[in-house]
Amino acid sequence: MPYLTPEQYLEIERTEEWKNQYYQGKMLPMPLPGEAHCLMVGNVGSLLSQQLRSRPCQAYMSALRLLVPAMCFYTYPDVTVVCGEAKFQDESYDDTLLNPTVIIEVLSESTEAYDRGAKFKLYRSLESLAEYLLISSREIGAERFTRQPDGQWLLTSKDRLEDTIDLKSVDCRLLLADLYEKVEFPPPQPGRPE
Numbered sequence: 001m002p003y004l005t006p007e008q009y010l011e012i013e014r015t016e017e018w019k020n021q022y023y024q025g026k027m028l029p030m031p032l033p034g035e036a037h038c039l040m041v042g043n044v045g046s047l048l049s050q051q052l053r054s055r056p057c058q059a060y061m062s063a064l065r066l067l068v069p070a071m072c073f074y075t076y077p078d079v080t081v082v083c084g085e086a087k088f089q090d091e092s093y094d095d096t097l098l099n100p101t102v103i104i105e106v107l108s109e110s111t112e113a114y115d116r117g118a119k120f121k122l123y124r125s126l127e128s129l130a131e132y133l134l135i136s137s138r139e140i141g142a143e144r145f146t147r148q149p150d151g152q153w154l155l156t157s158k159d160r161l162e163d164t165i166d167l168k169s170v171d172c173r174l175l176l177a178d179l180y181e182k183v184e185f186p187p188p189q190p191g192r193p194e
Contacts, residue, residue: 006072022074030076031110036137036183040106041078043179048081051172057083065096070125079104081170099128101169106135130169135179142176
Protein backbone atom coordinates (compact mmCIF):
# COMPACT_ATOMS: atom_id res chain seq x y z
CA MET A 1 0.00 0.00 0.00
CA PRO A 2 1.37 3.45 -0.87
CA TYR A 3 2.28 6.03 1.77
CA LEU A 4 -0.73 8.06 2.93
CA THR A 5 -0.71 11.45 4.60
CA PRO A 6 -2.90 11.82 7.70
CA GLU A 7 -5.30 13.94 5.61
CA GLN A 8 -5.59 11.20 2.96
CA TYR A 9 -6.18 8.59 5.67
CA LEU A 10 -8.98 10.65 7.25
CA GLU A 11 -10.62 11.26 3.89
CA ILE A 12 -10.66 7.52 3.18
CA GLU A 13 -11.56 6.50 6.73
CA ARG A 14 -14.61 8.75 6.91
CA THR A 15 -16.15 6.83 3.99
CA GLU A 16 -14.94 3.30 4.83
CA GLU A 17 -17.25 0.57 6.10
CA TRP A 18 -14.52 -0.99 8.27
CA LYS A 19 -12.30 0.77 10.76
CA ASN A 20 -8.58 1.15 10.09
CA GLN A 21 -5.73 2.40 12.22
CA TYR A 22 -3.06 4.72 10.84
CA TYR A 23 0.61 4.82 11.74
CA GLN A 24 3.68 6.10 9.92
CA GLY A 25 1.89 6.58 6.61
CA LYS A 26 0.15 3.22 6.58
CA MET A 27 -3.51 2.37 6.97
CA LEU A 28 -3.81 -0.82 9.02
CA PRO A 29 -7.07 -2.82 9.03
CA MET A 30 -8.41 -3.65 12.47
CA PRO A 31 -9.32 -7.29 13.18
CA LEU A 32 -12.99 -8.12 13.66
CA PRO A 33 -13.75 -8.87 17.33
CA GLY A 34 -15.32 -12.11 18.57
CA GLU A 35 -18.42 -12.53 20.74
CA ALA A 36 -16.66 -12.41 24.12
CA HIS A 37 -14.84 -9.23 23.10
CA CYS A 38 -18.08 -7.55 21.99
CA LEU A 39 -19.95 -8.56 25.14
CA MET A 40 -17.17 -7.26 27.36
CA VAL A 41 -16.86 -3.92 25.55
CA GLY A 42 -20.63 -3.50 25.92
CA ASN A 43 -20.47 -4.41 29.61
CA VAL A 44 -17.64 -1.97 30.33
CA GLY A 45 -19.26 0.87 28.37
CA SER A 46 -22.61 0.33 30.07
CA LEU A 47 -21.13 0.18 33.58
CA LEU A 48 -19.09 3.33 33.05
CA SER A 49 -21.93 5.27 31.41
CA GLN A 50 -24.18 4.45 34.37
CA GLN A 51 -21.62 5.62 36.93
CA LEU A 52 -20.71 8.77 35.00
CA ARG A 53 -24.29 9.99 34.45
CA SER A 54 -24.13 12.85 36.94
CA ARG A 55 -20.46 13.74 36.38
CA PRO A 56 -18.67 15.87 33.79
CA CYS A 57 -17.25 12.75 32.13
CA GLN A 58 -18.32 10.70 29.12
CA ALA A 59 -17.61 7.10 28.07
CA TYR A 60 -17.22 6.47 24.35
CA MET A 61 -17.37 3.08 22.67
CA SER A 62 -14.96 1.86 20.01
CA ALA A 63 -16.54 3.80 17.13
CA LEU A 64 -14.77 7.02 18.21
CA ARG A 65 -11.31 7.46 16.71
CA LEU A 66 -8.40 8.65 18.89
CA LEU A 67 -5.32 10.55 17.70
CA VAL A 68 -1.97 10.30 19.46
CA PRO A 69 -0.54 13.54 18.01
CA ALA A 70 3.11 13.05 19.01
CA MET A 71 3.26 9.87 16.94
CA CYS A 72 0.59 10.68 14.32
CA PHE A 73 -1.17 7.47 15.35
CA TYR A 74 -4.92 7.05 14.78
CA THR A 75 -6.75 4.17 16.44
CA TYR A 76 -10.05 3.07 17.96
CA PRO A 77 -9.77 2.09 21.64
CA ASP A 78 -12.47 -0.29 22.85
CA VAL A 79 -13.68 2.24 25.45
CA THR A 80 -12.45 5.77 26.12
CA VAL A 81 -13.44 8.06 28.98
CA VAL A 82 -13.03 11.83 28.82
CA CYS A 83 -13.52 14.13 31.78
CA GLY A 84 -14.20 17.77 31.12
CA GLU A 85 -14.64 19.06 27.59
CA ALA A 86 -13.83 16.58 24.84
CA LYS A 87 -11.29 18.02 22.39
CA PHE A 88 -11.31 16.99 18.76
CA GLN A 89 -8.72 17.28 16.01
CA ASP A 90 -10.97 19.06 13.53
CA GLU A 91 -13.67 21.63 14.29
CA SER A 92 -15.72 20.38 11.33
CA TYR A 93 -15.79 16.77 12.57
CA ASP A 94 -16.26 15.41 16.07
CA ASP A 95 -14.82 12.01 15.16
CA THR A 96 -11.16 12.18 16.27
CA LEU A 97 -10.63 12.61 20.01
CA LEU A 98 -7.45 14.16 21.45
CA ASN A 99 -7.78 14.10 25.26
CA PRO A 100 -8.69 10.74 26.83
CA THR A 101 -8.57 10.38 30.61
CA VAL A 102 -8.94 6.58 30.60
CA ILE A 103 -8.41 4.09 27.77
CA ILE A 104 -9.71 0.53 28.04
CA GLU A 105 -8.73 -2.30 25.72
CA VAL A 106 -10.27 -5.78 25.79
CA LEU A 107 -7.48 -8.18 24.91
CA SER A 108 -7.89 -10.89 22.33
CA GLU A 109 -5.38 -13.48 21.19
CA SER A 110 -4.58 -11.50 18.04
CA THR A 111 -4.18 -8.08 19.75
CA GLU A 112 -2.83 -8.80 23.24
CA ALA A 113 0.88 -8.34 22.54
CA TYR A 114 0.20 -5.16 20.55
CA ASP A 115 -2.13 -3.66 23.20
CA ARG A 116 0.41 -4.38 25.95
CA GLY A 117 3.47 -3.25 24.02
CA ALA A 118 3.60 -0.89 21.05
CA LYS A 119 0.11 0.54 21.50
CA PHE A 120 0.60 1.24 25.21
CA LYS A 121 3.91 2.94 24.42
CA LEU A 122 2.09 5.23 21.97
CA TYR A 123 -0.74 5.91 24.44
CA ARG A 124 1.74 6.91 27.17
CA SER A 125 2.67 10.02 25.15
CA LEU A 126 -0.87 11.41 25.73
CA GLU A 127 -0.58 13.95 28.55
CA SER A 128 -4.27 13.66 29.43
CA LEU A 129 -4.14 9.87 29.92
CA ALA A 130 -4.30 8.97 33.62
CA GLU A 131 -5.22 5.26 33.46
CA TYR A 132 -4.98 2.38 31.00
CA LEU A 133 -7.04 -0.75 31.66
CA LEU A 134 -6.48 -4.08 29.93
CA ILE A 135 -9.14 -6.78 30.30
CA SER A 136 -8.57 -10.34 29.13
CA SER A 137 -11.24 -11.96 26.95
CA ARG A 138 -9.70 -15.44 27.35
CA GLU A 139 -9.63 -15.71 31.15
CA ILE A 140 -10.67 -13.73 34.23
CA GLY A 141 -8.18 -10.93 34.57
CA ALA A 142 -7.73 -7.17 34.41
CA GLU A 143 -4.65 -4.96 34.67
CA ARG A 144 -4.84 -1.27 35.47
CA PHE A 145 -1.89 1.00 34.76
CA THR A 146 -2.01 4.34 36.60
CA ARG A 147 0.22 7.31 35.73
CA GLN A 148 2.18 8.44 38.78
CA PRO A 149 3.23 12.07 39.49
CA ASP A 150 6.78 11.25 38.37
CA GLY A 151 5.52 9.92 35.02
CA GLN A 152 6.01 6.24 35.90
CA TRP A 153 3.12 3.78 35.49
CA LEU A 154 1.93 1.64 38.42
CA LEU A 155 0.38 -1.77 37.66
CA THR A 156 -2.49 -3.24 39.67
CA SER A 157 -3.90 -6.60 38.57
CA LYS A 158 -7.03 -8.52 39.55
CA ASP A 159 -8.05 -12.06 38.60
CA ARG A 160 -11.13 -13.10 40.59
CA LEU A 161 -14.77 -12.39 39.76
CA GLU A 162 -15.29 -10.83 43.21
CA ASP A 163 -12.44 -8.34 42.66
CA THR A 164 -13.06 -4.72 41.71
CA ILE A 165 -11.01 -2.35 39.60
CA ASP A 166 -11.04 1.23 40.88
CA LEU A 167 -10.59 3.81 38.13
CA LYS A 168 -9.60 6.62 40.47
CA SER A 169 -9.20 9.30 37.80
CA VAL A 170 -12.92 9.06 36.99
CA ASP A 171 -14.11 7.75 40.39
CA CYS A 172 -15.60 4.52 39.01
CA ARG A 173 -15.56 0.96 40.32
CA LEU A 174 -15.82 -2.05 38.05
CA LEU A 175 -16.63 -5.46 39.53
CA LEU A 176 -15.00 -8.17 37.44
CA ALA A 177 -18.16 -10.30 37.68
CA ASP A 178 -20.01 -7.47 35.91
CA LEU A 179 -17.32 -7.14 33.23
CA TYR A 180 -17.62 -10.85 32.44
CA GLU A 181 -21.43 -11.07 32.61
CA LYS A 182 -22.71 -13.55 29.95
CA VAL A 183 -19.16 -14.24 28.72
CA GLU A 184 -18.40 -17.92 28.18
CA PHE A 185 -14.79 -18.96 27.73
CA PRO A 186 -13.95 -21.58 25.13
CA PRO A 187 -12.81 -24.94 26.47
CA PRO A 188 -9.03 -25.34 26.75
CA GLN A 189 -7.29 -26.50 23.58
CA PRO A 190 -5.39 -29.82 23.79
CA GLY A 191 -1.69 -29.20 24.20
CA ARG A 192 -2.17 -25.60 25.37
CA PRO A 193 -1.75 -24.53 29.00
CA GLU A 194 -4.91 -23.47 30.79
